Amino acid sequence: MASPRIAAENVIREFLGRIKKDPASPLDAPLYADGVGLDSLETAELSALLEDEFGSDPFSSADELPQTLAEVLDHYGAAVEAEAV
Amino acid sequence: MADYDPAAHYDRVTRAWALLMGDDLHYGYFEDPAEPVATASDRLTSLMIEHADLAPGLRVLDVGCGSGGPASRLVAEHDVDLLGITTSAVGVDTARGRFAALDLSGRFEQRDGTDTGLPDASFDRVWVLEASHLMPDREALIREAARVLAPGGRLVLCDIIRRREIGFLELRERREEFAVLRAAFGAARMDPLSAYAEHAARHGLTVDVETDISAETRPTFAAWRANAERHHDAVVDLIGADELDVFVRSLAILEGLWDDKTLGYGIFSARRAG
Numbered sequence: 001m002a003s004p005r006i007a008a009e010n011v012i013r014e015f016l017g018r019i020k021k022d023p024a025s026p027l028d029a030p031l032y033a034d035g036v037g038l039d040s041l042e043t044a045e046l047s048a049l050l051e052d053e054f055g056s057d058p059f060s061s062a063d064e065l066p067q068t069l070a071e072v073l074d075h076y077g078a079a080v081e082a083e084a085v
Numbered sequence: 086m087a088d089y090d091p092a093a094h095y096d097r098v099t100r101a102w103a104l105l106m107g108d109d110l111h112y113g114y115f116e117d118p119a120e121p122v123a124t125a126s127d128r129l130t131s132l133m134i135e136h137a138d139l140a141p142g143l144r145v146l147d148v149g150c151g152s153g154g155p156a157s158r159l160v161a162e163h164d165v166d167l168l169g170i171t172t173s174a175v176g177v178d179t180a181r182g183r184f185a186a187l188d189l190s191g192r193f194e195q196r197d198g199t200d201t202g203l204p205d206a207s208f209d210r211v212w213v214l215e216a217s218h219l220m221p222d223r224e225a226l227i228r229e230a231a232r233v234l235a236p237g238g239r240l241v242l243c244d245i246i247r248r249r250e251i252g253f254l255e256l257r258e259r260r261e262e263f264a265v266l267r268a269a270f271g272a273a274r275m276d277p278l279s280a281y282a283e284h285a286a287r288h289g290l291t292v293d294v295e296t297d298i299s300a301e302t303r304p305t306f307a308a309w310r311a312n313a314e315r316h317h318d319a320v321v322d323l324i325g326a327d328e329l330d331v332f333v334r335s336l337a338i339l340e341g342l343w344d345d346k347t348l349g350y351g352i353f354s355a356r357r358a359g
């Protein structure tokens with residue numbers, strides 16, 4: 001089963017595709033203007049979607065909004081370093 | 086769809102919106118809530134004209150000129166030298182067609198109001214009627230207006246405004262209402278009148294009018310609703326029942342947002358030192 005972090009990433013990328021943003025946006029791209037380009041309503045929609053799917057989301061539970069995709073994913077668990085083969 | 090024709094689609098949408106909103110694609114300024122919407126939307130244009138302080142031969146830049154409705158009054162009644170710009174190619178064609186049919190002279194070009202590519206100090210008036218909410222980079226619009234204005238020139242603008250802060254959690258709570266507005270009118274961002282004034286001051290303009298006309302524009306929604314009922318079948322033929330339904334739902338939402346003082350309407354003008 002996918003980790004919550006990977007499941008959240010899939011949900012977010014699917015959402016980005018649906019709202020005509022780049023679903024392949026890099027993890028460190030800013031979420032808002034000059035980056036992924038989410039406006040405030042799209043951010044609110046993503047926040048609600050993540051809460052529906054995972055029971056909590058980093059937009060409504062933190063004092064400050066996350067600024068990158070990676071910061072959103074950190075809410076669902078630490079990144080696992082890819083193992084060198 | 087292979088045979089999808091954006092121009093034909095735009096034409097149907099424009100005809101539907103004309104049935105719903107009247108020939109001018111903007112709100113009305115009502116002195117009496119029962120008066121026809123055409124009278125009230127014409128009055129909003131008149132109010133802008135008053136603030137613009139027009140005279141024959143003045144060079145006027147109409148930013149977000151739509152299909153050239155207000156522009157035709159500026160030229161027919163005030164004999165100004167007009168350039169209308171919009172990001173819509175079909176809008177440019179429609180406005181040119183309107184001017185040709187009325188035998189008026191004016192130019193229409195496809196340009197972005199936030200980055201016009203027009204020379205510095207080349208206009209006496211910059212006119213922005215209900216178009217700024219569609220330009221997310223609001224400061225770029227005002228900076229560009231200030232740049233193209235000649236000394237002594239004047240910027241006049243009216244639009245839907247935000248009258249209070251909407252916090253993230255409230256936006257999230259009310260996201261369905263705002264999603265209906267986005268479906269009906271496209272992605273938009275509303276700013277307080279004070280934000281326009283701050284941008285203007287930062288770019289060397291002196292603000293002389295900043296008026297909230299939310300109450301006077303409030304009857305617009307009831308007038309549009311009455312049009313939606315009156316022209317129901319024709320509008321459904323043009324844009325379909327779903328789009329009409331979204332439009333009608335948006336009206337009650339806007340009335341709510343006007344009544345709880347979240348959104349409203351403002352008019353603003355500023356002058357460049359001469």
Ligand SMILES: C[S@@+](CC[C@H](N)C(=O)[O-])C[C@H]1O[C@@H](n2cnc3c(N)ncnc32)[C@H](O)[C@@H]1O
Binds near residue numbers: 109148197
């Ligand atoms: C609600 S209509 C108003 C049209 C017209 N001023 C009127 O009152 O009938 C908004 C207009 O702004 C134009 N527009 C949107 N974004 C723009 C931009 N960045 N630069 C120039 N025009 C833009 C649209 O194409 C449309 O013509």
